[in-house]
Amino acid sequence: MELTKEISKHNFQAFLWHAAFAAIASSFMDVDTIIPSMLINAGGTSIHVGILTAILIGGTRLSQLFFAPYINSKATKKGLLVTGIYLRVMALTGMAISFYFYTSLSNILLISLIFILMSSFSLGGAFATVSYTDILGKSILDDLRKSFFSMRQIISSGGTLLSAWLAGYVLKHYTYPVNYFAVFLIAAFGLFMASIGFWRVKETKIETLPSQNGFWKLILKELKTNKRLPFYLLLTNTLGLNYAILPFILLLGKSKAGMSNEFVSNLLLTKMTGLILAGILIFFLSKKIKYDTILKISFGLALIFPTVAWIFQDQMVFYYLTFFLGGLYGSLFLVSSSGILLEISNSTNRAIYAGLSGAGNILPTLIPLLAGLIIAGMGFNAFFAIISIITLSSAFFIYKLNCLK
Numbered sequence: 001m002e003l004t005k006e007i008s009k010h011n012f013q014a015f016l017w018h019a020a021f022a023a024i025a026s027s028f029m030d031v032d033t034i035i036p037s038m039l040i041n042a043g044g045t046s047i048h049v050g051i052l053t054a055i056l057i058g059g060t061r062l063s064q065l066f067f068a069p070y071i072n073s074k075a076t077k078k079g080l081l082v083t084g085i086y087l088r089v090m091a092l093t094g095m096a097i098s099f100y101f102y103t104s105l106s107n108i109l110l111i112s113l114i115f116i117l118m119s120s121f122s123l124g125g126a127f128a129t130v131s132y133t134d135i136l137g138k139s140i141l142d143d144l145r146k147s148f149f150s151m152r153q154i155i156s157s158g159g160t161l162l163s164a165w166l167a168g169y170v171l172k173h174y175t176y177p178v179n180y181f182a183v184f185l186i187a188a189f190g191l192f193m194a195s196i197g198f199w200r201v202k203e204t205k206i207e208t209l210p211s212q213n214g215f216w217k218l219i220l221k222e223l224k225t226n227k228r229l230p231f232y233l234l235l236t237n238t239l240g241l242n243y244a245i246l247p248f249i250l251l252l253g254k255s256k257a258g259m260s261n262e263f264v265s266n267l268l269l270t271k272m273t274g275l276i277l278a279g280i281l282i283f284f285l286s287k288k289i290k291y292d293t294i295l296k297i298s299f300g301l302a303l304i305f306p307t308v309a310w311i312f313q314d315q316m317v318f319y320y321l322t323f324f325l326g327g328l329y330g331s332l333f334l335v336s337s338s339g340i341l342l343e344i345s346n347s348t349n350r351a352i353y354a355g356l357s358g359a360g361n362i363l364p365t366l367i368p369l370l371a372g373l374i375i376a377g378m379g380f381n382a383f384f385a386i387i388s389i390i391t392l393s394s395a396f397f398i399y400k401l402n403c404l405k
Contacts, residue, residue, distance in 0.1 A: 005141065007139075008139070009144075011140055011201050012144060013200075014197045014198065014201045015136065015139070015140070015148065016148075016152060017194075018195070019155050019156045019159075019197075020156075020159050021159075021191070021194035021196075021197070022159075022191065023155065023160040023163060024159050024160075024163045024186075024190040024194075025187045025190025025191045026156070026159075026160050026163065026187075026190075027160050027163035027164040027166070027167045027268060027272065028166075028170075029092065029121075029184070029187045030268055033247075033264050033265075033268045033271070034167060034264070034268070035053075035056065036247040036251065037250070038180050038183075039114060040254065041176055041177075041180075042107060042110050042111055044111060045376075046248075046371075046372045046375050046376055047376060048111065048372070049248070049368075049372060050248075050368045050369050050370070050372025051115070051368070051369060052114070052115065052118060052368075053244055053368035054244075054367075054368035054369045055119055056118060056121070056122055067126055067127050067130055071130045077131040077134050077203070078131075078135060078198060078201060078203050080127065081128050081131035081198055082195050082199070083127065083128075084124045084125065084127030084129075085124065085128050085191060085194070087121075087127065089191050089195075090120070091118070091120040091121035091124060092117075092121065092184050092191065094117045095113075095114070095118075095180075096180075096181050096182075096184040096185040098113045099177040099180045099184065100177075102177035133341065133353075135203055136342070137342050137345065138203070138204045139204065145339060149282070149335045149338055149339055150283035150284075151283055152279075154279040154280055154283055156275075156279070158276060160272045160275065161269065161273065163190070164265070164268045164271075165269060166186070167186075167265065168262075168264075168265025168266070168268060168269060169265075170182050170183055170186070171265050172262055172265060219352060222352065222353070228344045228400075228402075229344060231397045231400040232340060232344060232397075232401060234394075235295075235337075235401060236337060238363065238391060238397065239295070239298060239299060239391060239394035239397075239398070240333065240337065241363045241367050241391070242302040242305075242306065242326075242329060242387070242391060243333070243364060244371075246271070246323065246326050247368075248368075248380075248383065249306070250267065251375070253267075253319050266320070267323045270320045270327070271326060271330075272327060273327065274323070274326065274327025274328040274331065275327040275328075275330060278331035278332050278335075279331055282294065282331075282332070291336045291339050291343070292398070292402070294332050294335060294336040295332075295333075295398045295401070297332055298329055298332040298333040298336060299391070299394060299398060301326075301328050301329035301332065302329050302333075302391050302394075303388065303391055303392070305322050305329060306384055308321055308322045308325065309384070310381070313380065341353060363390065371383055374386065
């Protein structure tokens with residue numbers, strides 16, 4: 001099936017349907033606020049938060065490479081994508097059930113269930129992400145992609161802001177553990193509704209496919225022939241690691257002044273406000289602004305928002321500024337990194353690149369694991385110093401990528 005303008009517009013709308021309902025679910029399973037506060041309330045420590053953050057962020061990315069050979073060998077990937085989403089739905093439903101029976105579970109058993117179910121959630125995300133990237137790249141024409149990314153960000157951020165308010169309402173007006181039972185049940189329903197959008201996608205079938213046996217040789221070939229790919233991987237390892245630090249800033253706030261449900265919900269709303277603002281700006285400037293410029297702004301924000309938390313860690317009002325700037329960074333980096341990945345890949349190797357880009361995120365995987373140990377052993381000052389040094393190194397990789405679009 002040839003990708004025409006009509007089919008591209010149809011798929012554009014189908015992907016936005018998914019974005020809207022996924023946004024409703026996202027605040028109820030937010031990695032930076034809901035998940036760590038849930039784990040802390042269940043008796044988790046900084047090391048537990050580090051491990052769980054690594055599973056949810058790094059585990060998903062590392063797992064992508066293991067699924068990529070199988071997914072890349074399939075002519076169509078829509079069924080695989082929906083399978084990954086349904087695995088996440090079941091994991092979230094399991095979380096809700098665990099909190100429903102909270103009174104009959106010990107803290108150790110509850111924390112163990114959290115890790116098991118969130119690991120399944122992470123694996124489902126890895127399976128879905130590779131398929132999503134491949135389908136998206138061959139379902140929407142090049143001249144609509146930047147508009148799509150910005151429109152997706154606006155819809156996602158708007159839906160997420162609404163769901164952030166709803167999540168905050170649930171957290172504040174219901175007592176633990178009923179509030180988390182409701183939170184994860186709503187998240188599961190939102191993801192289920194989001195999957196309906198993918199059933200509407202008209203997927204282009206790829207006739208010439210590499211075999212699974214030659215997958216690793218193909219990766220080595222791509223790394224040698226595509227000079228921009230290694231710099232992309234290095235960029236996601238350095239600039240991208242700031243995705244993983246907001247949970248620890250939340251932990252810092254708890255250590256300074258406690259962490260009420262109202263505080264968590266307000267931080268979530270503040271972060272989503274930043275996401276929305278960035279999405280709106282990119283949408284209106286999508287035809288004028290290059291990915292290179294977006295990356296440079298992301299770089300500046302990645303340096304600023306941890307520094308604000310570092311310097312003003314005793315003044316709670318600055319945590320709102322930190323999460324607002326963190327939201328701006330998250331939105332801009334997601335748009336630019338997603339667009340660049342599509343720019344440097346094509347229809348036959350896109351699943352490979354998606355898997356490799358996920359597995360290539362070594363630092364964002366290790367930082368959450370190490371952060372818990374660093375904070376426990378040397379304190380938050382050492383943690384922020386290390387993050388700042390690594391972020392500074394990403395400036396060179398932005399320069400070498402030389403984004404064209």
